[in-house]
Amino acid sequence: MADPESIKKALQKEMSVYQTLQQELSKFVKTRTELSARANETDIVLEELKLLDDDANVFKSVGPVLVRQDLVEARSNVTNRLEFIKKDLERLDGQIKSLEGRMMEREKEMMKLQGKLRAAGGSGASA
Amino acid sequence: MPPAAAETVKLDSLSLQQLNQARQDLNQEIERLGQGGRQLQRAAEMFEATKKSVEKLGASKKGQSIMLPLTSSLYVSGEVDDVEKVLVDVGTGYFVEMSISDACAYYDRRIASLVDNIGTVSNTLRQRQQGLMQVQAVFQEKLMAAQAQAAAQARA
Numbered sequence A: 001m002a003d004p005e006s007i008k009k010a011l012q013k014e015m016s017v018y019q020t021l022q023q024e025l026s027k028f029v030k031t032r033t034e035l036s037a038r039a040n041e042t043d044i045v046l047e048e049l050k051l052l053d054d055d056a057n058v059f060k061s062v063g064p065v066l067v068r069q070d071l072v073e074a075r076s077n078v079t080n081r082l083e084f085i086k087k088d089l090e091r092l093d094g095q096i097k098s099l100e101g102r103m104m105e106r107e108k109e110m111m112k113l114q115g116k117l118r119a120a121g122g123s124g125a126s127a
Numbered sequence B: 001m002p003p004a005a006a007e008t009v010k011l012d013s014l015s016l017q018q019l020n021q022a023r024q025d026l027n028q029e030i031e032r033l034g035q036g037g038r039q040l041q042r043a044a045e046m047f048e049a050t051k052k053s054v055e056k057l058g059a060s061k062k063g064q065s066i067m068l069p070l071t072s073s074l075y076v077s078g079e080v081d082d083v084e085k086v087l088v089d090v091g092t093g094y095f096v097e098m099s100i101s102d103a104c105a106y107y108d109r110r111i112a113s114l115v116d117n118i119g120t121v122s123n124t125l126r127q128r129q130q131g132l133m134q135v136q137a138v139f140q141e142k143l144m145a146a147q148a149q150a151a152a153q154a155r156a
Helices: A004-051 A071-126 B004-011 B016-059 B100-155
Strands: A058-062 A065-069 B065-071 B074-079 B085-091 B094-099
Touching: A004 A071, A004 B085, A004 B094, A004 B100, A058 A071, A065 A071, B004 B100, B016 B100, B085 B100, B094 B100
Parallel strands: none
Antiparallel strands: A058 A065, A058 B094, B065 B074, B085 B094
């Protein structure tokens, strides 16, 4: 049986690892919220562009100027961008999932250590 | 977040600390939902105002004089040259030339989808508020029970 002090140290180490993971997770979640808002907006734009007649005049703002853009080109640009954002979202979801998995592992590890600590403390008291 | 029914079932089995945590989580979510709802409401109002402006423009004649904002604090006088077409910002930097009626239809679409979202948000908000009330009730109950127990122990 390990002594309570070293278990406590291990537990603290686990805690700090866990907190780092937690911070990382909240960063990912924030990025995800922003990205999905962008996907939403892009989706609305694409729907609107689809509704237009083929001879409609479309402009894209580039800095302070509006540049005339071909509707077909605009549609394909926005479609590509939506695809791109969606891929980014998928990638991010994967990262979030693996991060959550790692957090779960740390949680289990912490529970184990807490159990050990209790056992060690109990045996120490009876000794 | 599990549905409210599942929450009620397990509320009684939660400890005071867990209940407190649930209370805080719910409060945070309610705050967030409220903020989101207000933002959507503001966006809908903005579209509504823009639609009104477009309608006003459509009702005016060519040559109508107008004060043109160069900046938010500087205006120059001008005349409306085109009362049939407007450039609508459809998002992500794209502007589309539309007729007055198309522009109005566009704003109607956007407003309708916002109203839809506002409905969803306020429904969820109501659910969470109910959830919070349940958690609050169980929390009070348990707190009182714990206090009574502590008092009994102190007397013994």
